[in-house]
Amino acid sequence: MTVDVALIGVGVMGDAVLTSLVSVVGADRVQVTDGRPEHGKERAAAHGVRWGGSNAETAKGAGVVVLAVKPKDVSAVLADIGPVLAADTVLVSIAAGIPTAFLETRLDQPVPVVRVMPNTPATIGQGVSVMSPGSHATGEHLDQVAGLLAGTGTVLRVPESDQDVVTAISGSxxxxxxxxxxxxxxxxxxxxxxxxxxxxxxxxxxxxxxxxxxxxxxxxxxxxxxxxxxxxxxxxxxxxxxxxxxxxxxxxxxxxxxxxxxxxxxxxxx
Ligand SMILES: NC(=O)c1ccc[n+]([C@@H]2O[C@H](COP(=O)([O-])OP(=O)(O)OC[C@H]3O[C@@H](n4cnc5c(N)ncnc54)[C@H](OP(=O)(O)O)[C@@H]3O)[C@@H](O)[C@H]2O)c1
Known part of the structure; x- marks a missing residue:
């Protein structure tokens, strides 16, 4: 995989995703940012990845951007990164309960969006992550995201309409x-x-x-x-x-x- 990956939000789940990203694409192709710069820089150093600065600076030029902030913070992050996303940037959201349509309508261009529901055993590489494509995401985009998440455990695909019951079973x-x-x-x-x-x-x-x-x-x-x-x-x-x-x-x-x-x-x- 040759694209650079940006991760926004290095909390509990972001950290688990980061471990997988580094193992798949290599630390030199990953950059991160977080709402708490001190914490984010410490996690960036621990994983050997770049600190990206602002959300927009971090996302700019990345082939894949992973949103790992709380659902309530998603709108603010989209406002920051929307203007810098290229039309072919794949946007991955692990925010529970946020539909792909919500993300798509807040972006200026038809960016491929992939919604993912991970679970906490991802922190030891034994989670199950369940992906659903947005309206501009193809099977190839899902393959790419599945590859990036391989280090978190098992990766499955379901139609987005199943995500609420997925959340209730594997998420909770x-x-x-x-x-x-x-x-x-x-x-x-x-x-x-x-x-x-x-x-x-x-x-x-x-x-x-x-x-x-x-x-x-x-x-x-x-x-x-x-x-x-x-x-x-x-x-x-x-x-x-x-x-x-x-x-x-x-x-x-x-x-x-x-x-x-x-x-x-x-x-x-x-
Ligand atoms: N934990 C789980 O079991 C689980 C399972 C499935 C899905 N998820 C989803 O995963 C996502 C992350 O959950 P989490 O448990 O990892 O949360 P978390 O530990 O609170 O991590 C979120 C991180 O995002 C940062 N952040 C907040 N606003 C930001 C902004 N505007 N720009 C950049 N960074 C910002 C936060 O910094 P601050 O502390 O400064 O706010 C925090 O470090 C959530 O959407 C959740 O629904 C979690």
Missing amino acids: GPAYVFYLIDALAEAGVLGGLSRATALELATRTVAGAGAMAAASEEHPVLLREKVSSPAGTTVAGVRALDEHGVRAGLVAAVEAARTRSIELGRTLAD
Whole structure:
């Protein structure tokens, strides 16, 4: 890849994206900026990339510009960079809930826009990022962005209309899993384990089962059946999960998060 890449906003998620950008195009082809110059310069030095100065100076001449600011700050950044974007600059936004149409209508030219929903395991290269093209973005643009994000973990594509449910599953999902780990650990403490042992057991079990489900070609139902002996302990535990509505609770959590994502998208786009 020969284009230069600009990253605007080196916060939690921007930093994860930056690690990937550097590994794909090399530090000498990346420049960054941030609302807090001291913090941004420190992160630029840590990754060995250039500090770009203002948003406009950073974006000018870049083949790809990645917006990694909070959704509320997107309009201000677009106002800064709109005048300097070339028509063939690919604009990538990881801002949750901001539709590609919102970005397109604030730019003077038909720039290819790609919306991406990453998640926090991207910070250790094990995230899942889900991309959707704007109206001027082609399959080639998506391929280019997928390549740039390869270091953050798995990269998938969906129509933009699916982004709210994606946000509710993979975007918010790590929080549900942390919630489950905490509950499992607390149950271990109730059973007499030390807090440290209970937390380690809960964390390693979730990590191991997740890795196994990801590596296996079998459906999770089959994996669960394999560890459920007739009249055994696991089937008794799973029955208690059903009796307490844990499956229904997860479905309700995703529904609530999806509804909230739709609401936030409307508010932000107004
Ligand atoms: N964290 C997640 O789990 C997650 C998951 C999916 C998507 N996202 C999306 O990723 C984006 C970044 O989230 P984050 O958690 O990384 O946020 P963050 O840690 O707050 O980082 C955002 C960075 O952007 C900077 N910034 C703000 N306004 C700016 C401006 N006008 N020009 C240049 N830089 C500016 C901020 O500086 P200041 O501190 O000075 O404001 C901050 O350093 C958000 O849009 C979010 O929706 C996050």
